[in-house]
Amino acid sequence: GASLFRELNIEAAADTLPELEPEVQTALISDMEPEKASDIIEQMEPDEAADLLSDLPAATVKILLELIEKEDAEDIQELLSHEEDTAGGLMTSEFLSYPSQARVCEVMERFRADAEETENIYYIYVTDEQEKLIGVVSLRELILADPDKYPEKTLSGIMETNIKKVRVEDDESIVAAAISKYNLVAIPVVNEEDIILGIVTVDDIIDRILPPKAKRKKRKV
CATH class of the missing domain: 1.25.60.10 (MgtE N-terminal domain-like)
Structure with a gap:
């Protein structure tokens, strides 16, 4: 009690x-x-x-x-x-992003420190000079990038540019459909300028669709 x-x-x-x-x-x-x-x-x-x-x-x-x-x-x-039944209401602001020109060896060093402060790390998000989301790197791809062999390799050389993402105002049904369709464990949430604001994890979606708790109220803005 x-x-x-x-x-x-x-x-x-x-x-x-x-x-x-x-x-x-x-x-x-x-x-x-x-x-x-x-x-x-x-x-x-x-x-x-x-x-x-x-x-x-x-x-x-x-x-x-x-x-x-x-x-x-x-x-x-x-x-x-954000309204609770939108991507913005579902997302968490805890995610890792690095600039596209950062070298993989540097990112791996920073990642070790940053990962201690951040839960639910599935992907690393890659941004340009304007902080716009331009790529994504899975942890597997980062580990296999072999920075010792290719010390000058940057994130732009290993990132996936065909990014699955949702808008901050998208309804939770759109978020759930995207996560399901592309078999993702997390999806980035961006604003109208493509700046990443957060991520929605598959666990967040499952909690909403099959809520273990009592029905949640609408958020008070």
């Missing part, structure tokens, strides 16, 4: 909270000191944090976001601005 949840450390609480019914999540967070609640929310995946906050009163959300690290708070606010 609630007393058991309060005994969990911050990391364990952040892992456990998204598995509970939405009304239980909101009750637990509402019953906590704002400082502890914000610490837990900060440790959660941004999309799961946004789902939780969307069910709380606006005044509570404001207090919690002010206590959360600025970058994390901005990620959550961005997700809260």
Whole structure:
């Protein structure tokens, strides 16, 4: 029960909270000191944090976001601005992207460090100078790129340019159809300028189509 949840450390609480019914999540967070609640929310995946906050009163959300690290708070606010049944509402802002001219050997070094901070890594996304999405590299392709043999090889030399992607305003049915049709584990979400904003994973889609929790409410923008 609630007393058991309060005994969990911050990391364990952040892992456990998204598995509970939405009304239980909101009750637990509402019953906590704002400082502890914000610490837990900060440790959660941004999309799961946004789902939780969307069910709380606006005044509570404001207090919690002010206590959360600025970058994390901005990620959550961005997700809260989208309807929950769209690609923007489903996506997480945690993904890895690198410039097309980055050498593969450099990317592999950066990847080792970045991967520790990012969950659910399936692909690396490649961007141009304007931050537009221009390619995608699977982890398998990155590993097989053999940077020792070809030290000057860049991401542009190994990336796939025929990118399967969805728009931020696309309905969840379009996202689900694309993931299913192309057998993807994740799909990038872009805006009208083709700048990548986030990714939707197959797990996110399954949770929406076969929700293990009570029916979720529409997000309050």
